[in-house]
Amino acid sequence: MSKQECVAMLLAGGQGSRLGGLTRKRAKPAVSFCGKYRIIDFTLSNCTNSNINTIGVLIQYKPLLLNSYIGLGSAWDLDNPYGGVHILPPFLGEQERSWYNGTANAVYQNCEFIDFYDPEYVIILSGDHVYRMDYARMLNFHKEKNSEITIATIQVPWEEASRFGILTVDSEARITRFTEKPAQPESDLASMGVYIFNWSTLKQALKEDANDRASENDFGKNIIPHQLKQAKRVYAYKFEGYWRDVGTIESYYHANMESLREGHFLNIFDPRIRIFSNEDILPPHFVGSTAKIENSLVCNGCIVHGDVQNSILAPGVYVGKGVQIKDSILLPYAKVHTGSSLRKTIVGENAEIMRYCIVGAEGRTAAEQEGITVIEDHHIVSQGSMIEEGKNVYRPQTI
């Protein structure tokens, strides 16, 4: 076994319950994003592009689709004989072990995995953010500052600061205070949920945390504040660039839609850092003679006969004749048949909208979730249905 300088632990076990129908069948990191990607692609590609090739992916909630998507990691060039991607589910040991109970607990239960590679540093990543970042630069910062814990931070607008974990730093970028979702934020530096620890520091911290019965075993809520109290050398690394949390339907929708704007980071003319993905093998998309596509993203394997505006069509989507799609996101293999119209709708994977449906119609009451309608994966909307805006349409549960 070769020693690694830095091992990444990717937290991918969360349920992502605020994404409603999109995460009923799959873990949040496996949710489709921006057409051909899935949310986890960004973190895995960042690792590859930062030369971190030993990654433990901590999974728990509905892992089937996530596991099959990651596979051996070869899509991200992570099928590496000296490291590679390891899927780490909860497991039984000699002493009683249980489900992962909090983010810190998940890492704690896999200390053995990290020890296996005997690293100097451990980087904790979360599988539910969309961003492009060079972790190697953050690691350099960590070494330069002789830091024990480094937290990646990003500047957020003051009015939104109370939604994040907010850090207060001194002139040396050393963190003096950390408050989770403060009502009166002291600063506009938010934690991105990316931490680099010295492995010795992290191991000690995890042990203490595991023995603390009152702890919720969470990095943000427990580990970091506790380490600050012990006056450990905790520094803030300032990241500048694109970073989005896609934890809610609204933020997921907006992050997707942003990619339609010019100068977005997914700019195809910047091939220096590629985002890799494990895409299905599909032919080029076909645009029929009745089609009209405006300001949209279209992926391989799509067949478009209708009118598509300000929308994102993921791989394998079918849009029939006379269909009107506006401000919507169609996830892989969604089908919209003749004459239907969609507005501000997220159509789940393999979902089907039969003929002459109206989805996202203006309702009589004020719409919830900014009027974004969500159709669950595999749901079939029967012919001629009308669905009001802001609804979450779930598939009837079957055994």
Next chain:
Amino acid sequence: MSKAIGIIYANNANDTLQGLALKRPIAAVPFGGRYRILDFALSSMVNSGIRTIGVVAPHHYRPLLDHLGAGKAWFLDRKNGGLFILPGAIHGFTENNHTFCVKDLQSNIEYLQNDFAENVVISSGDQIYNMNFKNALELHNDKHADVTMIYNGIANSGDQTDVFLEIGEGQKVVNIFDQKRIEKNLFTKPHFVNMLIIRRELLLEIIEKYGSIGCIDLIDIFTSNSQVLKIYASPTCSLIGIIRTLKDYFDRSMELLDLEVRGRLWLGGDRIHTKFKDYPPTQYTSDAKVSNSLIASGCSIAGEVANSIIFRGVVVEQGCKIKNSIILPKCYLHANAQTDYAILDKSVQVNGENILKGSLNNPLVVLKRTVI
């Protein structure tokens, strides 16, 4: 199904494509938006369960190797078997007009000796098809055939070879004709489609016996021995066409806009695999106007595109009018450029206001990396 290995002749190096095949074999010419012509033969074999495939390479094999790599995209990075590059013979002054030249195999005889498979599936690398060889292999085994030749029973201008078969009872091949040598019109007879199955031991024997004869085609050997060998025929209708001329290339490409052709080639259960490029989705601006076209990923479309095929990473700026054209990867069309019946090879740059015009029977070809 018994174990079979594959051989693809990808060394047809005569540039009959007016420059598209100048620096690459026809097998490595880009086709259909994101593929190269070779992908179709290769994927068909892989989808038929063949995991040991030798590709006969021509002398200018760089584009071929660039594309194939270790064969990962076709699941051919195997410990057991996998992808083999078989350097083809040097043909010198004699033009290589043969499809299945024995001389090409002679120097690669170890590829055939080292495997234990009973049969070898051989295909030329300049055909567009998506076929499962399972049925043909079954017939080959049931009949204890020496050779099984794949044929198309329907007369179709797209996939004619010069070789016609007379098929007797039980799919036995009674006679093999070469169209050039006979006067009678044989268009109604089933024609051979440059795919065949042969017993490995027999192929080794042929190489041994015929190897010393300068350049001889496997089919000629079958023709002269059709009474000695047990030759059978298996039908297929999955062939879209052979690419021999620029007209073939243009017509077969444009046929992809037809749903029926795309259905046979792409929309079935067996996929055509190709090298991954990890391009982002294609972006349409609000000025884009696209109809009846195939467009690959990683493009940026701001102009008009009609009845065309656009490969990966192409930029079509505002005011461009692309009609009846094939635009190969990474071309850049600046504002207000127009093309009609044009084929732009890779990385061509067309500066603004230029008009490139060919005709249906004589499409205009612009060579690789040209700046216009």
